[in-house]
Amino acid sequence: MLETVSLQVEEITDLEDLESLRSDWSALCDGSPRTTPFQRPEWLLAWLRAFRPATPWILAARREGRLAALAPLLLYPKDGERTVAFCGGGVSDYLDVVTNPESEDEVTAALLGHLAARRERWDACDFEPVPGESPLLRVDPPDDLRARTEPRDVCPVLLPEAIHTRQLANLRKYRRKAEALGKLELKTADEGSWEEMLEVLFRLHAARRPMPDGGPLRAFHREAAAGFLARGSLALHVLCLDGRPMAALQGFRERDTLFCYRQGFDAEWAKLSPGVMVVGAAIEDAVRRGVSRIDFLRGREPYKYWWGAEDRETYRRVINPPRNNPNPGA
Numbered sequence: 001m002l003e004t005v006s007l008q009v010e011e012i013t014d015l016e017d018l019e020s021l022r023s024d025w026s027a028l029c030d031g032s033p034r035t036t037p038f039q040r041p042e043w044l045l046a047w048l049r050a051f052r053p054a055t056p057w058i059l060a061a062r063r064e065g066r067l068a069a070l071a072p073l074l075l076y077p078k079d080g081e082r083t084v085a086f087c088g089g090g091v092s093d094y095l096d097v098v099t100n101p102e103s104e105d106e107v108t109a110a111l112l113g114h115l116a117a118r119r120e121r122w123d124a125c126d127f128e129p130v131p132g133e134s135p136l137l138r139v140d141p142p143d144d145l146r147a148r149t150e151p152r153d154v155c156p157v158l159l160p161e162a163i164h165t166r167q168l169a170n171l172r173k174y175r176r177k178a179e180a181l182g183k184l185e186l187k188t189a190d191e192g193s194w195e196e197m198l199e200v201l202f203r204l205h206a207a208r209r210p211m212p213d214g215g216p217l218r219a220f221h222r223e224a225a226a227g228f229l230a231r232g233s234l235a236l237h238v239l240c241l242d243g244r245p246m247a248a249l250q251g252f253r254e255r256d257t258l259f260c261y262r263q264g265f266d267a268e269w270a271k272l273s274p275g276v277m278v279v280g281a282a283i284e285d286a287v288r289r290g291v292s293r294i295d296f297l298r299g300r301e302p303y304k305y306w307w308g309a310e311d312r313e314t315y316r317r318v319i320n321p322p323r324n325n326p327n328p329g330a
Helices: 015-019 024-031 041-051 099-117 165-179 196-206 216-230 268-270 274-288 302-307
Strands: 010-012 055-063 064-080 081-086 124-131 146-154 184-188 234-241 242-253 257-265 293-295 313-320
Touching: 010 099, 010 257, 015 041, 015 055, 024 041, 024 064, 041 216, 055 099, 124 146, 146 293, 165 184, 165 268, 165 302, 184 196, 184 274, 196 216, 196 234, 196 257, 216 234, 234 274, 242 268, 242 274, 257 268, 257 274, 268 274, 274 302
Parallel strands: 081 124, 257 293
Antiparallel strands: 010 055, 055 064, 064 081, 124 313, 146 313, 184 234, 234 242, 242 257
């Protein structure tokens, strides 16, 4: 019987050192069926550069020198406690460890064991929003730590074959009305157009959520979009009528899934439901590319269910030393 080679866990606190892991990190993401865009280096390195958290604390587990798991963590003060959380907070719909799928429980246990051994640095671990299939939810921390899991949010997911026929009829109706007024065209971002199209999305999306010019949030989204475009997984669309933008949608393709991240539309065209048309066009484009799932991401906005989406749960996983656990039986 072969002896199991032990895992070595290293701590990374410098952005340049983390950047040097990009290739191995990407390969780890490519090998895991659980990967979402929000665990990829294109997303999290852009987040770290834009928001500059005071205390990044990334844990990398290696076996025989090869990267087997990555936990992109940070430390920050929360309610008077030194809290361990995931990088990417505030802009990410799923956050999780990245692991080798052949040994994800083992490497997750090693990461939790390392956190236990370094408990002098922290008072609580607060991991959210974690997808339901995450090993963090099923692997118990070492015996002297306590963990609890609670619901966090939902991310409605649509299978294209389950789209409601009424919504398809609405889509055809709105398209006919728009085409009676002019040329209806869906533009898709490429190397020559993505920056202009991202600015269109910024402008249309700002009607609901203003974004400061030159701020870190805008810088983050620009770098992330450029990174996903370079790897061929950016889904950025602008729906135009006679060349004038009516609506825009930004998403990311990962394996068989289109993640619809954000959208916006020109209220002047509200009677034509440009939001329905741009979502419908994005779904059609994704299906042509081989996508079989549409993830509308967090939130229970009614339009997601009009298409026929069904909820996918996310969770919060909290880990405390016994002295900090308010419910020792949890």
